[in-house]
């Protein structure tokens with residue numbers, strides 16, 4: 001498929017995904033906020049559990065929360081389900097366009113020990129298999145042991161991330177764990193939360209007192225979704241941040257970011273001494289990750305050996321590397337079979353262009369090594385080292 005068509009598919013899907021995701025996460029944030037701000041009704045309204053006045057766009061709004069009681073169901077009920085569904089569908093196709101089409105260049109770790117097709121199969125199977133394992137565990141094992149369940153689920157996630165880090169590129173790893181979380185969240189909505197609500201409504205309609213157990217289970221799943229939101233949002237934007245996914249132990253960075261996100265979310269949900277602690281810990285964790293992911297200073301360019309000053313790497317030594325390993329894509333006239341225009345406009349045809357990008361080149365080709373994309377041009381570690389030394393040596397001509 002032409003790179004241009006691919007780019008536009010990517011654009012349209014990403015746009016839709018973002019819009020649907022904002023609608024979903026936005027309504028979810030809104031309801032959590034609403035529930036925690038309801039006040040007891042001022043007048044005597046026996047069926048109303050809580051109410052809240054709000055001002056928005058030229059009017060006052062009154063929200064009243066009614067408990068479900070036998071024999072009464074409002075005529076017209078609005079369900080929130082399509083926001084989640086569209087987010088998942090657009091996300092799934094976006095995953096396909098970015099990671100599975102065009103030779104799966106973004107998907108695979110260049111030195112992965114498995115065949116490309118095996119890796120693609122694992123990546124796609126992760127979603128349904130992940131859901132099955134999660135759902136069975138929470139149905140039969142952890143339903144009444146939420147804390148142990150949360151810890152085990154977290155460790156399982158990290159284990160999966162660790163395993164995948166051997167076959168997926170850093171950014172594919174982050175996005176796949178994000179897609180897994182997104183899948184769990186949508187499946188929770190459709191298979192656990194909505195059916196439970198429907199059951200309770202059906203019972204009330206028959207004039208019976210609803211059995212609240214499925215409702216409680218649904219609440220548990222809804223809580224999971226709540227704590228997954230911030231980590232998922234991080235994973236969605238993470239592919240712009242090579243210092244996170246490009247780290248040698250990227251699965252560990254991911255593990256940290258999941259805790260940071262969940263810790264902040266906890267503080268957004270409730271205000272307790274423990275939630276203040278999780279917020280503080282999350283901020284401290286983010287700082288720790290900042291320092292942990294900071295690229296090490298490169299080795300000094302010229303190591304003094306005895307009295308003879310060692311050689312400094314010069315531009316004429318690294319120019320052929322850029323020519324052979326990068327300019328097939330990063331050029332005014334790329335020769336790559338997929339990229340017909342320079343990616344992100346980054347061109348390395350002249351010394352000035354290369355020097356202007358030195359910082360980013362260090363990040364992508366020396367530290368995180370996620371360039372050349374999929375190591376398509378077969379760059380060697382010695383070449384990376386040489387470029388690193390040239391940059392550390394102050395970009396000598």
Ligand code: HEC
Pocket residue numbers: 322325326327328329330336339343344346357360361364365371372373376377379
């Ligand atoms: C097969 C094509 C291909 C090759 C070869 C390639 N790149 Fe890239 N590069 C891309 C694509 C696609 C992007 C944009 C997506 C991204 O940021 O990953 C990119 C982005 C970049 C960026 C980020 C630019 C910015 O403005 O943020 C840098 C830096 C970079 N490449 C450096 C290199 C270096 C250095 C080499 C050679 C050692 C190289 N690339 C080889 C495809 C390639």
